[in-house]
Amino acid sequence: MQPRNSRQNSSALRGAVDLAAVKAAGEAAQKAEQARAERARQAAAAEAAGIAPAEPAYQLVIDVTEDTFETEVVQRSAEVPVVIDFWAEWCGPCKQLSPILEGLAEEYAGRFVLVKIDVDSNQMLAQQFGIQGIPAVMAVVAGQLVPLFQGAESAANVRKVLDQLILVAEQRFGIVGGSGAPGAADGESGPAGAPQRFEDPALAAAHDALDRGDLGGAIQAYKNVLAEQPGNTEAKLGLAQAELLHRVEGLDLQTVRAAAAADPKNVEVQLQAADLDLVGGHVEDAFGRLIDTVGKTFGADRDTVRLRLLELFEVIGAEDPRVVVARAGLARVLF
Numbered sequence: 001m002q003p004r005n006s007r008q009n010s011s012a013l014r015g016a017v018d019l020a021a022v023k024a025a026g027e028a029a030q031k032a033e034q035a036r037a038e039r040a041r042q043a044a045a046a047e048a049a050g051i052a053p054a055e056p057a058y059q060l061v062i063d064v065t066e067d068t069f070e071t072e073v074v075q076r077s078a079e080v081p082v083v084i085d086f087w088a089e090w091c092g093p094c095k096q097l098s099p100i101l102e103g104l105a106e107e108y109a110g111r112f113v114l115v116k117i118d119v120d121s122n123q124m125l126a127q128q129f130g131i132q133g134i135p136a137v138m139a140v141v142a143g144q145l146v147p148l149f150q151g152a153e154s155a156a157n158v159r160k161v162l163d164q165l166i167l168v169a170e171q172r173f174g175i176v177g178g179s180g181a182p183g184a185a186d187g188e189s190g191p192a193g194a195p196q197r198f199e200d201p202a203l204a205a206a207h208d209a210l211d212r213g214d215l216g217g218a219i220q221a222y223k224n225v226l227a228e229q230p231g232n233t234e235a236k237l238g239l240a241q242a243e244l245l246h247r248v249e250g251l252d253l254q255t256v257r258a259a260a261a262a263d264p265k266n267v268e269v270q271l272q273a274a275d276l277d278l279v280g281g282h283v284e285d286a287f288g289r290l291i292d293t294v295g296k297t298f299g300a301d302r303d304t305v306r307l308r309l310l311e312l313f314e315v316i317g318a319e320d321p322r323v324v325v326a327r328a329g330l331a332r333v334l335f
Contacts, residue, residue: 060110062113064117066124080175082139087118097137100153112166141169142173149161206224218238218242248279251276256269267301278316284326
């Protein structure tokens, strides 16, 4: 179906990338930080009053084997995100990362469950997951595998990954973990006593232009914000989204797809088809198309496709599991 107007396209894209608004990623991170602060305050108050903290309904850190994997991971993932730590006793980086993961599992108090799998004792599981180096961290949500990261990471970086995983689990699958965790009982307004967030007027104007379907105005407004604040994540996301919607205006989906199928090496039509795939909600198809095109092209054409793929990663969000997988696919065809 051909996109009829920019306002319709804006709404369609937001549904496709699971964003209630282009600023959702920044707000989610802020909410998570506010929730952690509120939980710490409540815990301190409870301790001062002599009240024992509530216990989660299930273990937070579990050693899993091949025999218990189905029950402890696959079945449990229908109720709570399950994070898997692939490790081994001889692995030095594992000994740095594991305490961080275990500490965060306790801190998040049920928003996710940490599963530890010793690759030496469970070689079949390691093979099934394609583990080539440890530590390796993955997640299972509603029975679906979500690659997270490999190698030791700082606590701050792991927090960011976990916050995004929890957000995806809630928004896409409706899975919310234990009630004792950071943010679990928070409403839309955030924890009691948390300061309200006041949006930059220039950024608000850019968002409003995007909502109205004024793509040219939105693009210029986001560029104005970035001229003053080059590191503004919301503005970068908004600009990438507005530019994408602007590119697909007037394109006919069936015509573009037919041209792309007829000429797989035609960079222009492959880029157009990928843009339309993304707007239509076919995120993996869009990424896969451009990764295949990178593998079939050379020189300036290859670089053009690679850069467009990186732009689409910005639209979806760097921590989105689909982006993580696609980045690995891009690396394979490049190197």
